Amino acid sequence: MRKKTAEEKVDIPLLLEKVKQGNREAFMTLTALYQKKVFLLAFSFFRNKEDALDIVQETFLRLYQKMDMFQTGKNFQNWLLQITKNICIDYYRKNYGKKSLYEGNRDLEGLPLMNNDNAFNSSDLKSIFSRCLQKLTSKQRMIFVMKHYNQLKYREIAQILNISLGTVKSLHFKAVQNLKNLISPYLGR
């Protein structure tokens, strides 16, 4: 039987209620429970620790501000990661993008690739894979990372990115096929 994760052992609705009542400790517990997942998603997008840490702080600030908008019974983690994804896009526009191109558009496909991998020139397989991953479209890359590093299910990814289950399956398939084609020359047969 699968072991319960830390956040599964905690009564999240109760914790959220305490935060709404102004309980600072409860907010810190909530942050401690989810900060790594938020970081992982942001890191997958920026491949840069500093940017990812900025995203973590911004996400929890936004969470605090929007606490009343969370609907009881919904999946809290998915809601939080949806906030994270939107903040990644806004942060990119603000710090790296040409604002006019992306104004009002939160479509990941419109965003260029981030390439902050320090090992970019290295030829080991890890950095080759990292470079191949960067060559995917933003949406394909994010879905691949959510699936394989955040270990989310297709239906959870669909909820977070607000797209259909079929689209997630199809984009994940394309991501894997593209990775296979990109990495094959380095692997040999």
Added chain:
Amino acid sequence: MKECKKYKKEIVAFLSQELSEEKRNLLLAHLKQCPLCRQEFKELERVMKEAHSLQSGIDQAMASIDWGNLSRKITEFIYQKQTVPGKKD
């Protein structure tokens, strides 16, 4: 061949633990009799394996962060900025 196209998608789903038991059994039966799909399976399995090689870089970045201190700092920052949850400044 048309059948193989369908199974190509199912191999990805299988390797990502997203295939139902029924479809899994059909795929495994097909793999037994189709060398092309077996080759595809091996190649995709290797891609997935390489994906795990990146995990160590991610783990390294995560290990360098003092998480206990981070949640405390974030909470302090937010509670200095804000007073009531659900309300902006």
